[in-house]
Amino acid sequence: xxxxxxxxxxxxxxxxxxxxxxxxxxxxxxxxxxxxxxxxxxxxxxxxxxxxxxxxxxxxxxxxxxxxxxx
Numbered sequence: 001x002x003x004x005x006x007x008x009x010x011x012x013x014x015x016x017x018x019x020x021x022x023x024x025x026x027x028x029x030x031x032x033x034x035x036x037x038x039x040x041x042x043x044x045x046x047x048x049x050x051x052x053x054x055x056x057x058x059x060x061x062x063x064x065x066x067x068x069x070x071x
Contacts, residue, residue, distance in 0.1 A: 010046055019043070 018039045022028065027037035034041065 006046065010042060 022037040022040045025036075027033060028040045028044070030036055
C-alpha cells in the first residue's frame with residue numbers, strides 16, 4: 001500500500017502540462033536535464049525503483065521455489 005502513497009505524491013506534485021512540455025521538447029535528453037525536465041526524471045526514477053523492487057521479489061520467489069524442491 002505504501003507504493004500507492006508515493007505514486008500519489010509524485011502525481012500530485014507534477015502537472016500534466018509540465019510533463020507534456022518536457023516530453024515534447026525532449027528536455028530529458030539535454031545536458032541540463034535536471035533543471036529542464038525535473039518531472040520526467042522524477043517519474044522515470046520512481047518507475048525504475050518500483051521495477052527493481054518487482055524484480056527482487058520475483059527472484060526471491062523463484063529462489064524460494066527452487067530451494068524448496070526435493071532433490
